[in-house]
Amino acid sequence: MFFRIDTKSSTPLYEQIIYQIKDMCLTGLLRPGEKLPSIRDLSSQMVINPNTVNKAYQELERSGIIVTIRGKGTFIAEDFPLTPLPEKEKKIQSQVRQLVIDCHYAGISKQRLLEWTEQCFAEMEDRSS
Amino acid sequence: MFFRIDTKSSTPLYEQIIYQIKDMCLTGLLRPGEKLPSIRDLSSQMVINPNTVNKAYQELERSGIIVTIRGKGTFIAEDFPLTPLPEKEKKIQSQVRQLVIDCHYAGISKQRLLEWTEQCFAEMEDRSS
Amino acid sequence: MFFRIDTKSSTPLYEQIIYQIKDMCLTGLLRPGEKLPSIRDLSSQMVINPNTVNKAYQELERSGIIVTIRGKGTFIAEDFPLTPLPEKEKKIQSQVRQLVIDCHYAGISKQRLLEWTEQCFAEMEDRSS
Amino acid sequence: MFFRIDTKSSTPLYEQIIYQIKDMCLTGLLRPGEKLPSIRDLSSQMVINPNTVNKAYQELERSGIIVTIRGKGTFIAEDFPLTPLPEKEKKIQSQVRQLVIDCHYAGISKQRLLEWTEQCFAEMEDRSS
DNA sequence: GTGGTCTAGACCACT
DNA sequence: GTGGTCTAGACCACT
Numbered sequence A, B, C, D: 001m002f003f004r005i006d007t008k009s010s011t012p013l014y015e016q017i018i019y020q021i022k023d024m025c026l027t028g029l030l031r032p033g034e035k036l037p038s039i040r041d042l043s044s045q046m047v048i049n050p051n052t053v054n055k056a057y058q059e060l061e062r063s064g065i066i067v068t069i070r071g072k073g074t075f076i077a078e079d080f081p082l083t084p085l086p087e088k089e090k091k092i093q094s095q096v097r098q099l100v101i102d103c104h105y106a107g108i109s110k111q112r113l114l115e116w117t118e119q120c121f122a123e124m125e126d127r128s129s
Numbered sequence E, F: 001g002t003g004g005t006c007t008a009g010a011c012c013a014c015t
Helices: A013-027 A039-046 A050-062 A086-106 A110-128 B013-027 B039-046 B050-062 B086-106 B110-128 C013-027 C039-046 C050-062 C086-106 C110-128 D013-027 D039-046 D050-062 D086-106 D110-128
Strands: A066-069 A073-076 B066-069 B073-076 C066-069 C073-076 D066-069 D073-076
Touching: A013 A050, A013 A110, A013 B086, A039 A050, A050 A066, A086 A110, A086 B013, A086 B086, A086 B110, A110 B086, A110 B110, B013 B050, B013 B110, B039 B050, B050 B066, B086 B110, C013 C050, C013 C110, C013 D086, C039 C050, C050 C066, C086 C110, C086 D013, C086 D086, C086 D110, C110 D086, C110 D110, D013 D050, D013 D110, D039 D050, D050 D066, D086 D110
Parallel strands: none
Antiparallel strands: A066 A073, B066 B073, C066 C073, D066 D073
16 A cells, blocks of 8 residues: 655645545555555554544544454445435535636646546546446 | 625635635626725625635735735736646646545546536636637 | 533543533523534533544534534534434444343333433423424 | 344444343343353354453353353353342433434434334343243 | 544644 | 644553
């Protein structure tokens, strides 16, 4: 497991961990049932505090993406949890709008944004197989 | 000027204001040279702290979107400021990736995300004319 | 707000706080929209660490019972969130079974258990009015 | 003996075993004097650590529900141990309250909770005969 | 060895 | 003043 953490980023460390693990699940780098590194291992590997890793793991468990088994460790959940809530949809729609606004002011064309989006989906498509 | 502010949202109020003004610029609701309400007016209208509006205006001025003229007020800048920095590009790329991840877990298809994106661009196209 | 925390109990402090606040909501001691004490105030009042209160508040927010507004504080949510998930139902059913088992071995009759249950409901009935 | 163990559950394995054995005693599936499987057998059957089973048996013996006879094995005690301590009563009362709170937020009516409780008692009634 | 809880204390962003 | 994040470090329960 290779993590790329950006300490200068404004997004909290624990959120970066969450996104990386979700990413690895969707790209197939992490498989259902696979064991994640222990909190201590990952925290020492990333040179951050165990509590921070713990927070990330707990939030991932809350959303059903990982499962912790007492005294044994943490594992990728067997079933892929989809939660299509109407609130989430609205939130994502407003994120899209903000992204488009940012693109306009950064001089990024519609063409490029759509390409990037397609590319990300392409790298993740295999998860469903 | 109609603002839709969500005090319960996790995105800070001042950022919400920034996005709304940028949005109105891009959709044509605000035109170059147009006068913005004073900090006092806007803050009392929105029932929020004047400091919050002030912070939004200051950041908008720093990025060249609005211009303050001493004793006259604040106005939408005449020239559309493009800041295509390579850092920004990277940042947006990672935002796209996070958005795609969120869509996957929210059960939102590529199709729908692309549609939403196109729609936003469509509503803003006229600004370049 | 009066909190009764049992440091000797095996249930974590943060969970005790959660149950107390839920309890006060259901019995009407806390009303929708009402402001909760700040994390610092409550923690110093209870002589526990602010992080512990923070954890309780965050979990309550996650389940929609309270709402935090940036820089303003934490408030009881306006709308009462009911989440009748089938998993939760199962969990409660097994809790009931465990409770009944415990009653048997503690020599507590069905009669008494039912009375206690009725009593609790009675004290909370008014919430719906 | 059939055990239904949930490794993903937050209640410790050894507690799950305890409750299951108590349950089987009260429903009549296990009779006074009946022999329990050895720690080794049960642990290999359940695919869990022998220490976990050992812990469960020890705690059951401490509360007088089972009896170990050197070189012979472990048996269900002949006499039904009742331990009506005032502390236990208080503890159960607070468990009832927590249960009622959980029911409220899970949208489970008083009616249904009482039904479930009655049902459990019904399935166990015969033990006293 | 595994995760869970809690403390003490620092620093930051937002209002 | 408000909550959010993070660190350092301790202790505990479970396997």
